[in-house]
Amino acid sequence: MPTLIGLCLIILFQLLGEALVHVTGLPLPGPVAGMILLLLALLLKRGLDHTLAPAATALLRYLPLLFVPAAVGVINHASLVQENGLVLLISILTSTLVTLWASAAVMNRWLKRKEGGNHE
Structure with a gap:
């Protein structure tokens, strides 16, 4: 279950990044803005969330496909x-x-x- 919640968090931050770029007109891809927002959230939290780590590991396994x-x-x-x-x-x-x-x-x-x- 943590993997599914982590994937939802990652997709949520991508959506937030897309919305931020759309609203502000930043010359930045939405997923990159979402990644920056996720990084800021992790820095504020001071560590990797226990629900996010399994999802990130699962995604990294398929990184070469990209x-x-x-x-x-x-x-x-x-x-x-x-x-x-x-x-x-x-x-x-x-x-x-x-x-x-x-x-x-x-x-x-x-x-x-x-x-x-x-x-x-």
């Missing part, structure tokens, strides 16, 4: 990928490096704060 449409799109538009391959490669590498750097910086700051070190 990459199938993207792979089909790449195959269907192979000529575009060929024409813009260098630009795609550069943007993928750049965004990966920036993400790694940002993640390391956040983790470093979090560890310093957790150890009681300085906040720089």
Whole structure:
């Protein structure tokens, strides 16, 4: 039963995100806004809800299926990928490096704060 309640919570936050985007006109997909709202709720609650964890685990099991449409799109538009391959490669590498750097910086700051070190 917790899995069903957790799935309902996840869908509820997606619906809230869709409503927020529709009402405010934010240039953001509704599910992303819902995910941000869920993150804020979890931060306020200070942890993962016991009903949400089983649903999240069940969904993560099927996460690779979400990459199938993207792979089909790449195959269907192979000529575009060929024409813009260098630009795609550069943007993928750049965004990966920036993400790694940002993640390391956040983790470093979090560890310093957790150890009681300085906040720089």
